[in-house]
Amino acid sequence: MKAPKKPSWWDEFVAFAIRGNAMALAVGTIIGAAFSTITKSITDDIIMPIVAIFLGGIDFSEMKLTLPRLFGEAPVDEAGNVIANTLNYGNFLAAVINFLILALVVFFLVKAINKVVDAATHKDPAPDPEPTPDPEPTKEELLLTEIRDLLKSK
Numbered sequence: 001m002k003a004p005k006k007p008s009w010w011d012e013f014v015a016f017a018i019r020g021n022a023m024a025l026a027v028g029t030i031i032g033a034a035f036s037t038i039t040k041s042i043t044d045d046i047i048m049p050i051v052a053i054f055l056g057g058i059d060f061s062e063m064k065l066t067l068p069r070l071f072g073e074a075p076v077d078e079a080g081n082v083i084a085n086t087l088n089y090g091n092f093l094a095a096v097i098n099f100l101i102l103a104l105v106v107f108f109l110v111k112a113i114n115k116v117v118d119a120a121t122h123k124d125p126a127p128d129p130e131p132t133p134d135p136e137p138t139k140e141e142l143l144l145t146e147i148r149d150l151l152k153s154k
Contacts, residue, residue: 066085069085
């Protein structure tokens with residue numbers, strides 16, 4: 001008798017893809033990427049200009065720190081201008097704000113989905129069954145109870 005054939009990696013992959021996990025992951029990734037561009041636009045085009053008003057009109061993309069050159073000559077571009085070595089922390093701040101907005105929206109989205117799922121799967125608890133009456137005492141228990149009562153009365 002032959003041992004059963006071990007499935008190939010292709011068979012395992014097809015089983016995985018058909019199960020729905022891969023499709024759900026693909027759909028989530030595509031929607032997440034599209035949603036990320038929306039939140040980036042909200043951050044760059046709406047929120048950051050409002051924040052810039054409170055910071056005196058500073059554009060976050062212009063917020064940078066020029067670092068010194070320690071070795072060699074500074075590189076130049078085609079026009080002969082020196083290319084500065086900069087630490088662009090403004091872009092980082094914009095990315096952090098973008099992430100926080102995205103995380104907040106996803107949090108509320110997951111919270112709403114969980115509430116809907118809980119409402120859909122909520123079942124009323126079954127009523128408690130009537131308590132069963134205590135069993136009748138045995139003859140030995142009745143006899144012991146009489147003896148105890150007699151001893152108490154003396």
